[in-house]
Structures are given as C-alpha cells and as structure tokens.
Amino acid sequence: MDWEKVFATRSSRMKASEIRELLKLLDQPDIISFAGGIPDPALFPTQEFQQAFANTLTGDKQTTALQYSVSEGYVPLRQWIAKQMEGLGIPCSVDNILITSGSQQALDYLGKLLLSPNDTALVTWPTYMGALGAFNAYEPNYDRLIANGNRSAKEYQETAAEKNSRVKFAYMSVDFANPTGETLDRPGREKLLDLAEELDIPVIEDAAYQSLRYDGEAIPPILAIDIERKGHIDETRTLYCGSFSKTLAPGLRVGWVCGAQSVISKLVLMKQAADLHSSTINQIAIHEVASKGFDKQVAKIFTAYSTRRDSMLAALKEHMPESVSWTKPEGGMFIWLTLPKHLDGAKLLAKSIETQRVAFVPGHAFYADGSNRNTMRLSFSQANEETINEGIRRLGLLLKSA
Amino acid sequence: MDWEKVFATRSSRMKASEIRELLKLLDQPDIISFAGGIPDPALFPTQEFQQAFANTLTGDKQTTALQYSVSEGYVPLRQWIAKQMEGLGIPCSVDNILITSGSQQALDYLGKLLLSPNDTALVTWPTYMGALGAFNAYEPNYDRLIANGNRSAKEYQETAAEKNSRVKFAYMSVDFANPTGETLDRPGREKLLDLAEELDIPVIEDAAYQSLRYDGEAIPPILAIDIERKGHIDETRTLYCGSFSKTLAPGLRVGWVCGAQSVISKLVLMKQAADLHSSTINQIAIHEVASKGFDKQVAKIFTAYSTRRDSMLAALKEHMPESVSWTKPEGGMFIWLTLPKHLDGAKLLAKSIETQRVAFVPGHAFYADGSNRNTMRLSFSQANEETINEGIRRLGLLLKSA
Structure with a gap:
C-alpha cells in the first residue's frame, strides 16, 4: 500500500x-x-545495580517490581527526587514530580502538551539536537532564543505573528549545555525568566547535565529562581527536566519532570495514555542505587x-x-x-x-x-x-x- | 500562569x-x-527474572545492559520475536520489528504516525479503553467498526466525509479482546482485511492476549492472512502489536510492533525522537527469560x-x-x-x-x-x-x- x-x-x-x-x-x-x-x-x-536488582526481586518488592504501577512513578523515588530538588533550592512535593523514560521523554511530552502545529518554540542557536527531534513531531516553528541578550518580548512576538504563529515556550539547557558546554549565569537566568514572564510562556529547563559540575560555583536552577519570585512551585512557569542517564546509567531510561502540579497532573494523564508508566523494576533499582550512594x-x-x-x-x-x-x-x-x-x-x-x-x-x-x-x-x-x-x-x- | x-x-x-x-x-x-x-x-x-537480571549484570552484557542502545531494540530479542512470529505464520526479519515500551506505546506511536486532527479511526464498539486514550491525543473522530458485518467501505467513507474527514485505519483486538473476551473468526478476519483493502487503510492488530488461548483452535493473525495474500510482509497493510505484559511481566514495559519495513523504519525515527529506546537491561532480561522458557x-x-x-x-x-x-x-x-x-x-x-x-x-x-x-x-x-x-x-x- x-x-x-x-x-x-x-x-x-x-x-x-x-x-x-x-x-x-x-x-x-x-x-x-x-x-x-x-x-x-x-x-x-554496576555492582550497586547488581545488588539493587537482586534486592528488588527478593522479599517485599518482588511482586511490585514486575507488576504494572502508577503513571506518576514509584513514590519512594519521587520522594528521593523531591529531596534532591529541595537541595537545589526547589522545595516541592511528590505531586510536583512525574517519572519519565529518560528526560528525552519529558521533552517529547512537553512538546506534545504545548505545541499545536505552527506554534513557535524558542530554542538557543545551537541547541540539543534531540530536543529539536522531539519537538518536530508537533510541527512547530523555531525562533532563536537569545537568553542573555537584548531581544525584546515584542520582537519575538512580532516574528511569530509574521507566520501567524505565537510563542509557546522557551527551551534551554542551562548547565554545561549539549552541545556547547556553556552555562547560563545567574543574571542570564533572571533575564530569561523576565522574558518568559513578559511573553507569558513556560520555560523548559533541561537539566540533564546539572550534577556534572567540575569547577566554579553552582548556579540556582531557573526553577529555583522562579520559586524565589513566586513563593511556591505551583505558581511557577518553569518545567525542570532531570535525568539519571548521565549520573547513574542511561540504559534504564529513568528521568523526571518537576514543576507546577497543574502541569504535572496533565502530563500524568498523557503518560497513562502513551505508555502507562516507566519500567517499575528500573525505578525501584534506581531508587536503591541513588539513595545508597548518589553523591x-x-x-x-x-x-x-x-x-x-x-x-x-x-x-x-x-x-x-x-x-x-x-x-x-x-x-x-x-x-x-x-x-x-x-x-x-x-x-x-x-x-x-x-x-x-x-x-x-x-x-x-x-x-x-x-x-x-x-x-x-x-x-x-x-x-x-x-x-x-x-x-x-x-x-x-x-x-x-x- | x-x-x-x-x-x-x-x-x-x-x-x-x-x-x-x-x-x-x-x-x-x-x-x-x-x-x-x-x-x-x-x-x-520471578526466579527466572532474578537469574536473568543477575546474568545481565555480570560478564559480557554488563556494560551493554546499562548503556544507551539502538532505537530499534535489542537484536537478539528481535530475532527471538521474529522466530515466534514465524511460528504464527508471519515470516519476517528483525527489520520488521520495533521494540516498544509495552504494546500501549505501540498504539500511541501508530496513532501519532497515522492520525492528523479530524481523521477517522475505526474501532469496535466496545474497544480497549487504552487505545482510545492513546489515539485521543491525536484528535481523531471515531466510527464504529463492524468487523464481521455488512457495512460497506462506501458507508464508512461517507460517514467520514460528512465530517470532512477520511478513514485512516481500523484498530481491533482480535483474540479474547479486552473488554469482551471475544475472538474474531477466520472469515471475520478475511472480511476485515477485505474492508481495509477497499478503503486502502492499515489494520492495527492488537495481539496483547494472543498467547492466552485455553481452548478452541488458534486462528491465524490478520497479519498472517495478509502475508498469505500479498506474498511478503513488506507488501502488507497490517501492523501487529505484541506484548510480554500478559505472559512474562508488565512491569518491564516491553512490547513490539511487527509490520512492513517502510512503516517500522518510520516508527524507529519516531521512537528515537520520543524516548531514544526502551530500557536496555529489561530487553536483555526479557530475551533471556523468553528464550529459556516462554512456553x-x-x-x-x-x-x-x-x-x-x-x-x-x-x-x-x-x-x-x-x-x-x-x-x-x-x-x-x-x-x-x-x-x-x-x-x-x-x-x-x-x-x-x-x-x-x-x-x-x-x-x-x-x-x-x-x-x-x-x-x-x-x-x-x-x-x-x-x-x-x-x-x-x-x-x-x-x-x-x-
């Protein structure tokens, strides 16, 4: 045919x-x-995962590990992540966290949630190739995000309007970005958030590499700055995408999105319809390895x-x-x-x-x-x-x- | 916001x-x-999975198991599936098989591949609730598929045309379907295929329960009948969605799509963009458990x-x-x-x-x-x-x- x-x-x-x-x-x-x-x-x-998978398949967790589980993700893992996020200046609860199959899936879901055909996504020039791949399925236009520059909200709006489009979000990897290795400094993050507020759009913060800092001082995630401004995560516009792929292991496909509960609950519905949930056993194993020795x-x-x-x-x-x-x-x-x-x-x-x-x-x-x-x-x-x-x-x- | x-x-x-x-x-x-x-x-x-995960994390496979892998899926698992498919009357190669995160993900991907907003999907009345959930994200209309009945291709086309729509596929679970438990007999499968040919649309064959037959004789999958007619899987219009969730374990999220290579290669691109690949370690473990004792x-x-x-x-x-x-x-x-x-x-x-x-x-x-x-x-x-x-x-x- x-x-x-x-x-x-x-x-x-x-x-x-x-x-x-x-x-x-x-x-x-x-x-x-x-x-x-x-x-x-x-x-x-590897040894830690050997131990973790063995533990997961004996005793209490054995039945749980092989069975269907909830779309939101394994609660103890979400609790562990919530605590980590708090350490980054992002106080939140498990209801602010959805487990995804790697942060790649988080990007796909956010594209699916936010982009109708012809909408405009702001991305840096250059940006993570896989983000473009994920978003492309939802048929957006792209415009060049200059995070630390002087391009005004009006200019972005006008560029979109020329294509009968409107700006839907700004996506950026802010720490040691793929592909440039560059980091957006605190004033740059403030400016990006100002821009997003003026455009009234969400910021997708790709934090896949955030744990891998070798020198210099940690800069608060955009989501942390957003919470400083708004007082509570549920009032923020930033959607933080995290991953265990660069720290523990990519082959298990475990990542997460952290953000306002009203968005997370929508993403949970999306996940339920798209693949039910991420691998139960892998979430339990990641939780064990992370809680025993992430640092x-x-x-x-x-x-x-x-x-x-x-x-x-x-x-x-x-x-x-x-x-x-x-x-x-x-x-x-x-x-x-x-x-x-x-x-x-x-x-x-x-x-x-x-x-x-x-x-x-x-x-x-x-x-x-x-x-x-x-x-x-x-x-x-x-x-x-x-x-x-x-x-x-x-x-x-x-x-x-x- | x-x-x-x-x-x-x-x-x-x-x-x-x-x-x-x-x-x-x-x-x-x-x-x-x-x-x-x-x-x-x-x-x-459970014991078989204990053994399989332990084996996967020692020796040769240890590095592979935790690392990124190809979007198509783990080759030995695809080979094992290809052999199973052949046993069902579906001669095929690994290139006809994509590993998905459960057959739920296969339904999501097929909806994503085939449905533009306002397209019509034919589904039985009743049908699997999760299929409606997966397809809904792509904003289709639904029309009632009467697989074994006398509704003509023209009637389906006219009903779609009334909504400025066109029919894009027929979806059906044909063995011990969720929710009715009913099975479509061979003449019914022939008729469904005739209809699909007349409408020039694909058939999505949901085979999640196919291995669980307790009495009566096995009926060839629609894809097998399609191959009988066309001579080769790459000439067929049927997309077969299989799953290990009802036979081995659902918590690992491993399923597959089998069909014409031109569709599989498109789905591979989609998977690469959406979540890179399904869990490497789970695919290896499923392969070991399946090849040692599926029957x-x-x-x-x-x-x-x-x-x-x-x-x-x-x-x-x-x-x-x-x-x-x-x-x-x-x-x-x-x-x-x-x-x-x-x-x-x-x-x-x-x-x-x-x-x-x-x-x-x-x-x-x-x-x-x-x-x-x-x-x-x-x-x-x-x-x-x-x-x-x-x-x-x-x-x-x-x-x-x-």
Missing part, C-alpha cells in the same frame, strides 16, 4: 538525522571518537571527566591553529569549536575519518536552521587522556591543512 | 478517566475485585487462568438472573456482561461497592461514544476459585434486586 497517503502530516518532520546515520558507520576500533556524547560505561555503578557516584564521575576535560583543553591549546576557538566548560561532557567561516564541519568529518581517523559531530546539526556549518562538538566523556591528546593532535593537523 | 492558554489543542482530549479514578478508591482488602484486568503476580517467573510460562498461566475462567462461567450460570447474558471467551482475562437495557453499570458499581463489596468495570468506558451503559467487564485473572464464586454470587444478588 501507499503509506505516504495514510501517514499524518507530522510524519514529514520525522527524518533520519544524517549525523546519526553517519555516526553509525564510525563504530570501528581504530577510530578515535569524540562524537558519542554518551557516558563512559566503565564508570557505571559517591557523582564524585567518581567528577574525577574522571574533569581530568579528561582538562586534558582536552590542554591538547586544544597545544594543537589547534590560531583561527580556531573553543568553549571552556565548567562541567558536562562537551567542548564546542568554532572554525574559520569558510570551513564546513560535515566535510571536515568526512576528511577526518579518511585521513586522521578521528570522529566528532559537525555543529550545524544543532541549529534549528542548519546554519553555522563552521562548528563542531567534541565529547571528552569516553576517551582516556592519552587518546584525547592524540585525537586532538590529529584534529589539529587536519584543521591546519584545511 | 494561565496554563490553559499555552496548552496545545490536543490537551483538551486528555482527561482523567472517571473509571480509573473510581478504581483507585477500590484498593481495599475486603473488596472482591474483578475490575483489574492485570496479571496475577503469583504467576510471574513453560504460558503453560503455567494457561492452567491457572483457564480454571478461573471455568469457575467464573460456572458461577455466572449459577447466580445470574435470566435477564443477564455474557460472553464465553476461549482465552484471555475477561468476560463481558450485558444487562437489561434500563440498568447502568456505573450506578451498579457504586451500589455494588456499598452493599456487596464487589468491583468490576462499567462497560460504557469502552465505547468511543460512551453508550451501552448496561454492560460490564469482569476479569478472572486475579482471584481464586472460591473468591470468584463468592464474588459472582454477590453480584447475582445485586442484579436480581436491581
């Missing part, structure tokens, strides 16, 4: 990412890859990743030509390179694979309009210091000859 | 089910519940549930007034009661809880138009024979006095 005839209009926005397709080809042992953006599995708390696990990651970041920054300084600049992240997994205007990250990748055997992600994939092709994202999460130095040396050779 | 102002139009279709809310209140120890519709946890292969597990369930079904049918015969009729399911978990026209299942439930302490699901919740209030669904999966007899005796008293 002719499937195109029965697919919904939204399906035209679901396209294979050329980058992901390309990266699939790179799984070869002699390639040094800075492309991944995934955690180093050597740092997973210890974060400290382990801190040590490994901060060393790798330092190595990569040192190697960049040593090997890059003067025409290349890069970010100096205080945490996370990524460094973002800006190349001379005439260079194209995608073309460079092809050449790099061929001549240097080094992989990275071309930067244009992170722009809603596919612009800024003279950029690239490097991840330092998966390679050791020696490999990092060698990979950056080769990349330097490539760029010097480009 | 005024959230209603920023919610997408689709959010108005996301409502709390009065039934689910009601059932939440019924979790009291002295109530005999036939409401649930969930598997008996005493039958879960043994199904036999265990067979013994327990078929005895309970027999008990409930016998008790209904003994205790129900003549004015009540019911289905005689050959498998699954449900029996469907039709009461005299003037009775209302929801009102009866309230009365039943108050006077008899017996719970069931009022039938109107399974109708897209909320009609046929003189019906109710009973589940026999969770109670022992004695409790079944006592519960049905009390329900008989209630109905005799109604």
Whole structure:
C-alpha cells in the first residue's frame, strides 16, 4: 500500500538525522571518537545495580517490581527526587514530580502538551539536537532564543505573528549545555525568566547535565529562581527536566519532570495514555542505587571527566591553529569549536575519518536552521587522556591543512 | 500562569478517566475485585527474572545492559520475536520489528504516525479503553467498526466525509479482546482485511492476549492472512502489536510492533525522537527469560487462568438472573456482561461497592461514544476459585434486586 497517503502530516518532520546515520558507520576500533556524547560505561555503578536488582526481586518488592504501577512513578523515588530538588533550592512535593523514560521523554511530552502545529518554540542557536527531534513531531516553528541578550518580548512576538504563529515556550539547557558546554549565569537566568514572564510562556529547563559540575560555583536552577519570585512551585512557569542517564546509567531510561502540579497532573494523564508508566523494576533499582550512594557516584564521575576535560583543553591549546576557538566548560561532557567561516564541519568529518581517523559531530546539526556549518562538538566523556591528546593532535593537523 | 492558554489543542482530549479514578478508591482488602484486568503476580517467573537480571549484570552484557542502545531494540530479542512470529505464520526479519515500551506505546506511536486532527479511526464498539486514550491525543473522530458485518467501505467513507474527514485505519483486538473476551473468526478476519483493502487503510492488530488461548483452535493473525495474500510482509497493510505484559511481566514495559519495513523504519525515527529506546537491561532480561522458557510460562498461566475462567462461567450460570447474558471467551482475562437495557453499570458499581463489596468495570468506558451503559467487564485473572464464586454470587444478588 501507499503509506505516504495514510501517514499524518507530522510524519514529514520525522527524518533520519544524517549525523546519526553517519555516526553509525564510525563504530570501528581504530577510530578515535569524540562524537558519542554518551557516558563512559566503565564508570557505571554496576555492582550497586547488581545488588539493587537482586534486592528488588527478593522479599517485599518482588511482586511490585514486575507488576504494572502508577503513571506518576514509584513514590519512594519521587520522594528521593523531591529531596534532591529541595537541595537545589526547589522545595516541592511528590505531586510536583512525574517519572519519565529518560528526560528525552519529558521533552517529547512537553512538546506534545504545548505545541499545536505552527506554534513557535524558542530554542538557543545551537541547541540539543534531540530536543529539536522531539519537538518536530508537533510541527512547530523555531525562533532563536537569545537568553542573555537584548531581544525584546515584542520582537519575538512580532516574528511569530509574521507566520501567524505565537510563542509557546522557551527551551534551554542551562548547565554545561549539549552541545556547547556553556552555562547560563545567574543574571542570564533572571533575564530569561523576565522574558518568559513578559511573553507569558513556560520555560523548559533541561537539566540533564546539572550534577556534572567540575569547577566554579553552582548556579540556582531557573526553577529555583522562579520559586524565589513566586513563593511556591505551583505558581511557577518553569518545567525542570532531570535525568539519571548521565549520573547513574542511561540504559534504564529513568528521568523526571518537576514543576507546577497543574502541569504535572496533565502530563500524568498523557503518560497513562502513551505508555502507562516507566519500567517499575528500573525505578525501584534506581531508587536503591541513588539513595545508597548518589553523591559517591557523582564524585567518581567528577574525577574522571574533569581530568579528561582538562586534558582536552590542554591538547586544544597545544594543537589547534590560531583561527580556531573553543568553549571552556565548567562541567558536562562537551567542548564546542568554532572554525574559520569558510570551513564546513560535515566535510571536515568526512576528511577526518579518511585521513586522521578521528570522529566528532559537525555543529550545524544543532541549529534549528542548519546554519553555522563552521562548528563542531567534541565529547571528552569516553576517551582516556592519552587518546584525547592524540585525537586532538590529529584534529589539529587536519584543521591546519584545511 | 494561565496554563490553559499555552496548552496545545490536543490537551483538551486528555482527561482523567472517571473509571480509573473510581478504581483507585477500590484498593481495599475486603473488596472482591474483578475490575483489574492485570496479571496475577503469583504467576510471574520471578526466579527466572532474578537469574536473568543477575546474568545481565555480570560478564559480557554488563556494560551493554546499562548503556544507551539502538532505537530499534535489542537484536537478539528481535530475532527471538521474529522466530515466534514465524511460528504464527508471519515470516519476517528483525527489520520488521520495533521494540516498544509495552504494546500501549505501540498504539500511541501508530496513532501519532497515522492520525492528523479530524481523521477517522475505526474501532469496535466496545474497544480497549487504552487505545482510545492513546489515539485521543491525536484528535481523531471515531466510527464504529463492524468487523464481521455488512457495512460497506462506501458507508464508512461517507460517514467520514460528512465530517470532512477520511478513514485512516481500523484498530481491533482480535483474540479474547479486552473488554469482551471475544475472538474474531477466520472469515471475520478475511472480511476485515477485505474492508481495509477497499478503503486502502492499515489494520492495527492488537495481539496483547494472543498467547492466552485455553481452548478452541488458534486462528491465524490478520497479519498472517495478509502475508498469505500479498506474498511478503513488506507488501502488507497490517501492523501487529505484541506484548510480554500478559505472559512474562508488565512491569518491564516491553512490547513490539511487527509490520512492513517502510512503516517500522518510520516508527524507529519516531521512537528515537520520543524516548531514544526502551530500557536496555529489561530487553536483555526479557530475551533471556523468553528464550529459556516462554512456553513453560504460558503453560503455567494457561492452567491457572483457564480454571478461573471455568469457575467464573460456572458461577455466572449459577447466580445470574435470566435477564443477564455474557460472553464465553476461549482465552484471555475477561468476560463481558450485558444487562437489561434500563440498568447502568456505573450506578451498579457504586451500589455494588456499598452493599456487596464487589468491583468490576462499567462497560460504557469502552465505547468511543460512551453508550451501552448496561454492560460490564469482569476479569478472572486475579482471584481464586472460591473468591470468584463468592464474588459472582454477590453480584447475582445485586442484579436480581436491581
């Protein structure tokens, strides 16, 4: 049958990412890859999970673990998260928290809740590629969010109005963002919240990397600032998306959304209709591992990743030509390179694979309009210091000859 | 902030089910519940899962199990499923299979792939409540699918055209359906496929209960008949949704869609954007438990549930007034009661809880138009024979006095 005839209009926005397709080809042992953006599995708390799954399947919890459970998520896990959130300046109750299958699902659900076709989503230029993927299914327009800048609410509104559209939310990863590694400072967060208030729209705060700070001082989440202003989480406009994927393990698919109860209760209905609930046993296991040693696990990651970041920054300084600049992240997994205007990250990748055997992600994939092709994202999460130095040396050779 | 102002139009279709809310209140120890519709946890292969999770977290698979994985799903599990499908008369490859987080997610994704607002979905009257919930997010109209009847393609088309709509798919649970327990016979499946061909639409075949047959002969899935007609799965229009929730365990959230590769590849993109992939560790554990003893597990369930079904049918015969009729399911978990026209299942439930302490699901919740209030669904999966007899005796008293 002719499937195109029965697919919904939204399906035209679901396209294979050329980058992901390309990266699939790179799984070869002699390639040094800075492309991944995934955690180093050597740092997973494997023994702790062994213990947790064994405990979950014996005694009291055994029946619960394999059975259907509520769409909101496992209560002890939501309690643990609520306590963590309080530590970040976000006093809240379990009713402010929905467990999702990774924070990716939170982004999908928020797109589904907020976006009608032709609505406008404000995203940074560049932004997390997976957020664009999630939102695309709901057929939005994108406009460039300048969080720390001087673009007025009126300008955003006018740009949207030109397309018969209206602005529905601002999405931003504010700590050690994927892909740039950059962090929005406190005044920037205040300004973003001012803008959202003026536009009367929600802010989606992507906090996937927030626990991975290696230096500098922690900045309160936007949701914390919003609560400072409004007095109570149920009065706020910020929807905080958290994840265990970068701290404990991504393979279990456990994340959460934290926000005003009126939104959470709507998302619970959405989740019930879409997949009933996230894996019961995984929520119980995550709860056990988190409550027994979350901070210890974060400290382990801190040590490994901060060393790798330092190595990569040192190697960049040593090997890059003067025409290349890069970010100096205080945490996370990524460094973002800006190349001379005439260079194209995608073309460079092809050449790099061929001549240097080094992989990275071309930067244009992170722009809603596919612009800024003279950029690239490097991840330092998966390679050791020696490999990092060698990979950056080769990349330097490539760029010097480009 | 005024959230209603920023919610997408689709959010108005996301409502709390009065039934689910009601059932939440019924979790009291002295109530005999036939409401649930969930598997008996005493039958879960708990020891097998203990072993499987332990194996998964030691040796080779340990790193894989906790890491991100591909959106398509774990290859050995897809291979195992492909072989099972072949046993059902559905020769296919791993490329015809996407792993989803339960078959509920498959329904959500198929709604997302196929439904633009105002499109028409054909569903039986009654149908699975959760399918309506999943589809509602994509703002369809519903029309009544009479699978084994004489309603012509033209009539369906005209009814849709009256609403400026067009028919997008036919959805049906064909084996021991939730909620009626009824099975569509082979001629009915042929007719449904004829109709779908004439309308040039896909068939969504919900096979969640298919493995739970207690007597009678297995009927080929619609997808198998479609392949017989077309010669190859990639030429078919049927999308088969399977699940491990009723056979192994629902808490792991593992199901699948099987169909033409051109649709599966589109669904893979959708899954990548929506939640990246289903839990890696759960897919590996399900694969281990399934490949070591799926048939043994199904036999265990067979013994327990078929005895309970027999008990409930016998008790209904003994205790129900003549004015009540019911289905005689050959498998699954449900029996469907039709009461005299003037009775209302929801009102009866309230009365039943108050006077008899017996719970069931009022039938109107399974109708897209909320009609046929003189019906109710009973589940026999969770109670022992004695409790079944006592519960049905009390329900008989209630109905005799109604």
